[in-house]
Amino acid sequence: MKSKIKRSMLSKILPGLVSLEKRGLAGWLIIFGAILVGIIVAMNLISPWIAPYNPSAINVGQPLLPPNSQFRFGTNDLGQDVLSRVLSGGGIMLQVSILSVIVCLVVGVPLGLSSSYAGGVIDRVFCLIMDSIYAFPGLVLAIAIAAMLGRGVTNMALSIAVVYIPSYFRVIRSQVLSIKEMPYVEAANAAGSRSRTVLLRYILPNVVPSIVIVATVNFADAILTAAGLTFIGLGVSVDIPDWGWDLTNGQRLLPSGAWWVIAYPGLMIILLALGFTLIGEGLSELLNPRLEQ
Amino acid sequence: MLPIQRREKTVSQNDILKVEDLKKYFPVEKSFLEKMLTRSRSYVKAVDNVSFSVRKGEVFTLAGESGCGKTTTGRLIVRLIPPTSGKIFFENVEITALKGEALRVLKRRIQIIFQDPYASLNPRMKIGDAVGHPLEIHGLARNEEKRKRVLQILEHVGLTPSEKFVDLYPHQLSGGQRQRAAMARSLVLQPEFIVADEPVSMIDVSLRTAIIDLMLNLRKEFGLTYLFITHDLAIAKYISDRIAIMYLGKIVELGDKQTIFSNPMHPYTQALLSAIPVPNPERKRKTAELIGDVPSAINIPPGCRFRTRCEYAEEACKEKEPELIPVSPDHYVACDLAEK
Amino acid sequence: MDPMAQSLITVDALSVEYWTRKGKIRAVEDVSFALEKAETLGVVGESGSGKSTLGLSLIGLGPFPGRIVKGKITLKGKEILKLRKEDMRNLRGKEICYVFQDPMTSLNPVKKIGPHFVELIRTHDPKVTEEEALKRAKKLLKDVGIQPERINDYPHQLSGGMRQRVMIALAITLNPSIVVADEPTTALDVIVQAKILDLLNVLRDAYGMALILITHDLSIVLERSDEILVMYAGHVVEHSSSKDIYSNPQHPYTKGLLKSIPNIELAEQKLEAIAGSPPDLLNLPRGCRFWPRCYYVMERCRQEAPPLMNTGAEHFTRCFLYKEGKKL
């Protein structure tokens, strides 16, 4: 069963990508977003080779130097080169977001599918739990969890995941409820197929598009939340270069007008989050036929 | 030809399907306050005590306006939804409470075709897989054998060349072609009984007849029996052997096609027939005067449920709910004043 | 339709095109007709024939991406396509009105029935006070057979049939000269449908307005209209009085349609379908648009598109089987 689903999904996504550009604005949104994300991820992977200085080495230059020929992005208060920190600072963010998306997919999707398909008491119980988490200020809950679990990438990812699973649950549930009523699902039931098959071959393939959309938005949110958590002191330990930490550290330097310490890392966070949001926006327009005229 | 053993097609008089006092009540969704304040539960009486039987090889039509319970009856028979009460017999075996394996076997012999060609096929599945999937479910055929059977059945429903259609997705087919694919899917298990829920109402007029003729040919070829559900009496006249007119969850008149159209007894049937547009400019005719609108199925008027709209309504109609009584052989009417 | 008398509305070689990502669609092409007072024109055609596009273009609301590319529409002597947006807007609702197909979605769900009328009346004539408008609305509701107290109901509290009556009441509020009804009864049951169509006829005679009835159901059109326009893939393929269309159908498509409609009056009837599948508007065949499904197709049909020819006695057909003036 596993291989069949993978094959059917792959066979759909590959041709989809190829036919993107003639899909007008939506296609461009996706392509532009994907390029943005691609560049940043690639930059991060090869950063050890291209970064002019060792990102965590301190006093490589005079502290708080404005951008100049030697340090194109200037230096921060510890004399670290901002450019190399920017090049390699995305690692934490990406790890956290990827991990949290995976946790959400592994937990949220099967839960959403089975609970909404089964219906009855189980569904109502899960709904109640999910709605109460969903109604909760995401960041605040993440803070509470992160504060309890302590620092570290996995903890951050977990706290973001817990906050984000309800949105998967809600999206999947609304999709499943509408698809469950469709005649082709009823026809499958009428033909006597077991509910497991109906769920995996009839309902899941039609829900996948919206899961992908939620995943991209989840990516963007995870990045922003991770930055937020770091900003309020729940981030990762100091020695690993991280945009979130640069921003937090930079805030103290604001009165002195050292804008470059926070500008560049902040910009990178925006670009990364923007990339994912663009993909999400493009996909939702593509898959929402009503908007296509 | 299909290598299945040819079922000798005898138009035996024994009934393939029998329905006794079938009822299906849907609880009305109560608003927040109502849930708190009132204890009473009101119901939509979609199907209210319906009984009829279908003879083997026949096209039995359930006709009526929207909301009269015809579609719900169809879904009850195919066991998509459980009945509130009443019994259903298939080849004299009660299937109302059938469970597990026995139910799955039954599902091989009763199939359903839906109204909306655009939604009755899984958009993410090739036509070949969709039509072949029932075979997989019942483990009747695997890969090569399955593909052969699928190609054959596609030819039967007129989707030729079937090699081309097998690998297409639903959105690459027209409405008529999709309905044919849905029929192929219901036929691949060689069922004996098909519930066709408004199969042609969403298809262009010019193509409608092709689908109807296809259904009639398949009936001859595979000895099928149809329960045909429609709101369009003109099509009903063309395709059916016997017709049951339904109103607000009950059968008000039942008989073979000729008698229903030549000598309609129930005032509602008369009104229905007079309202059907006839493609002939010369013929100016009077439409029966019906008062008001169909009452809601939640609070059905006591006694005869049609009396609020019936010209001939009398005091007597208020007390007793008229039974479906035979007026002549094979012609039943649910109206005490029918003889007048 | 003698050309001398000033017809109420004349449409001359109207063409509407759509621009979609996949290419240009010629939804309506070279449609002409004229309509007199208190006359009903039936426009019949299957899905994709352009009948609704034609209807909407008459009130200058050509569907969103569509644009009127060619043609002239004169209403009471005035060229309405040339009018400024503002003037055209004034015409809508006053001179020419529209009734839509699905009563469930054609009234504003969050607004009571009354305000719909008040808003309409006061937009066109701000001097009218609100009570006056409500009084007129009550009278109109009675005219269309709805109890006047219903004026304070919300649309979802009315049945489909009643809502369509409200739509008709809204259409005749400022007694327009033309009402275009686009599939007014398709979403309704057969008994309610008959009553609504009767109502339209009664109002047509009472208010002396012209009625354009757009539907896919040939039997409704044959029974209810004086003149018929048969459309296929954007073209008018046949145009004549309903009697002529019934007794002497000329275009193969019209003949095919007549043979595929069940008629409950005839005892035994053999229905025949039209071969092939509906036209793909994106890549229409060269020559006559119906030739892929036509029983009488000739070589010429594949090359050349036949013009709409006057084959005598107000009968127009777009087919090479016929010659200008008489049958081949």
Next chain:
Amino acid sequence: MILILLTMVFVVVRVLPGDPVLLHFEKRADPATIEAMRQRLGLDKPLLNQFFDYFIGLFRGDLGKSMWDYSSVSQQIFSAFPATLELAISSMIIAVLLGIFLGVEASKSYNKPQDHVIRVFGIVTYAIPVFFLGMILQIIFGVGLHLLPVGGRIYPTMEPLGLNIGNFHFSTGLYTVDSLLEGSIYKFVESLRYLLLPSLTLGLVLSGVFIRLTRSNMFETLRLDFVTAARARGLKESTVTYGYALRNAFLPVLTMMGLQFAALLGGAVLTETTFSWPGLGRYIVDRINFRDYTAIQGAVVVFGIFVSIVSLAVDLLYAYLDPRIRL
């Protein structure tokens, strides 16, 4: 639903691995002080009793003692809450007004440049981290142009006192409202100046969601029959767009307001830290540095209750506005 919320908070703080007290002292204190601390906070009792104390406390409005200074948590929260409320309301107003206005403008001009610009703006604002935007605005307006105060809620001596008639004293804690009650325009303007930057930051970030939602809803509603029917009746374009389309498209936006309120509070925590705005958000952040878990638990609870109340209010408003829903 609120009950579930509160139980979960309890579970998160008390039950999850990692004993709050140990974490508090970061293993620097000797066992005796730890034990003493447990006694004071009642953490040594079996879990179930703690749970009951926690709930009973909730009803009496007592959220336990702070680990840091043993003062009553509810008191601290009560004093910090109005600041967050004021920030939340003002930024929500900005987000909604901006979102609806731009959303409607974008839907009117489908696929024209104006539509694309607004959409990109909506996407970009969504992607900007709140505190980063805050810092940028601080640099430009505060440090750079010296136009607006960079942080804090008002000049220390200027706290508006609210309504003072005789000995009757009524103040809402919302400076803008209190200053009006007090009748001093100067204080009102002053509190607005302080409020502007933080609420603009939070409002902008949230407006993205509303822009996209309003745009797609408006676009959908403008396609529906009753809008075309209204145009066919010759109604003015403005009546059609606002009276008909927006009135229906607004309902889903209203629901989104309820949902986004939670995200807004999340954002408030960050904004308050950036602008050193003395609200509940900053209270939590400070308490995190002090490892004061009872305070964090209390604050999170208050946030939860606040959000639930708001979403209940939104649901009631929705039922009122949409005649199809029978209460």
